[in-house]
Amino acid sequence: MTTRTGSTVAIIGPGAIGTAVAAALHEVGHTPLLCGRSSRDSLTLLDGDRRIVVPGPVRTDPAASADTVDLVFLAVKTTQTEAAAAWLTALSGPETVVCVLQNGVEQVESVAPHAPSGRVVPAVVWFPAQAQADGSVRLRGEPRLSLPDTATARVVAEVLQDTRCAVDLAADFNTLAWRKLLQNAVAGLMVLTHRRAGMFGRADIAGLAVAYLRECLAVARAEGADLGDEVAQAIVEKFQAYPADMGTSILTDREAGRPLEWEIRNGVIARRARQHGIPTPISDVVLPLLAAASDGPG
Template identity: 40%
Template sequence: MSTTSRSSSARLAVIGAGGVGGYTAALAHWAGLDVTLCARTPVDGLTVTLDGVDRHAAVPVVTDPARVGPVDWVLLTTKAQDTPGAAPWLRALCGPGTTVAVLQNGTGLAERVAPYVPEGTATLPVICYFSAERTAPGRIVHHLASELHVPQGPSSEAFAALLDGTGLNVTQVPDFTTATWRKLFFNLAANPLTALLGQRMGIFREAEMAALARALLTEAAQVARAEGADVGESDIAGTLEIYAAAPPGGGSSMLYDREAGRPLEHEYLTGAVVAAGDRHAVPTPLNRMLLTLLRAVDRDLRASGGA
């Protein structure tokens, strides 16, 4: 990937310096966008490992919401459970013409951010299909893919135009409910199982682990259909194929969080399936079991000072 000379008059702020935020901010910077990274920890730009090669991105980093003003685009890339903590940034960065793109896992992305932005602020839910790991403050390792899916509409067209040339491929999808659940499938077995076992994606090349993943996804598919998503066996098989083809040394965001001692995102992944199952009276015994285990791990992480 080579640095381009493209420039843009749009002002862009990325909230969150984890794998998603760091990778996105670096690509935007290399493409010539006016981008600021909003983070808790001060760093001297970003170093991103792409295809085994380290590249530096001199992205401006701000750690105090009082030092920023309204921008055209805000990309919220914090973990779902950290959304309330982003409220000071959102208040400072949102103006009359701001659009907040929510790059998080789970369902109901626009609804999740609504309480923390000024009334009437445009929001755009964004599904991320890439694996990027924050290995240290300011250091990101990109493992796989660079895809973003958004619902069809004018805001999505503007978002795609904004990121054109960055290396992030934006696709507009007509059925965003189905797309959201398909992405949830992508996380639903890989994230909890890698996090609970402390192992990387290579475990899904084992027949017994692949069978367990299939059972979890089959259970979730019944819930997804009750929620109005058009998912079925092809989605389950496709997810399992992705798991099997993933680099064996790659991981999941939930595994990375557990390894770093950070709270987990389980309530917005496995918890979303269990809650929707309860709403529709669809049994979810396997996912409920995982949720119980993940809550126990998360309690231990929080008691140990994870943040």
């Protein structure tokens, strides 16, 4: 679909984050093309008392897509990137920008092989959005993205200008990406306890979380992130300030019996740590437990 900038936009993966971005565009009259695994007539975003319905349909056949678009938002989980490759091929032309709305610090490396004709832009998603039992999505924060300050990323910022989804163009994107990765990594503890944000109110869990984050922080710094000692405590305090029932996408996947994004949220930290010779005793316990949880029951 065409935006006010004249750019055509598609969203691959109309889940929680994809629905939030689609709603932001639809509100200002720029309804995107919706692409996914399951056909749906529309998407619904709940924001407080507001209900925003984004008209579909959600298209399910990449082979039926005749035209490439100027901008693709890739909003599938990293565990689903390979399955979305046909959509990336169908929608990407030589000048197509692919904005990756996924977790992790390896977005470009993981997506570029599936979008050889596109220009890949990594993003940090700073807002929580949760899928509801009825298929709608509940927005639980102001939508905001951080992108690297590049000419390609400015294409994304232009399209989202004047929408509810704010965009920051960051000179030090690496630091922001690692800070978000640390937040995602400690959320993995919620999978191992089957608990939501309320668990961080326990002194023992808060202490474990801070210790794990300090371990992760050493790796982030070795990777060039400019993060101070206060970051570990600040992240835990952020979880403590959330509503007690606030979940996370990796916990939602665990509850639904789906494969977990443990490798790009937690495994990458241990992997990079080995490259730098940094010991990770807490990761060495957390990782096999998350991997086993991802395998499913039995």
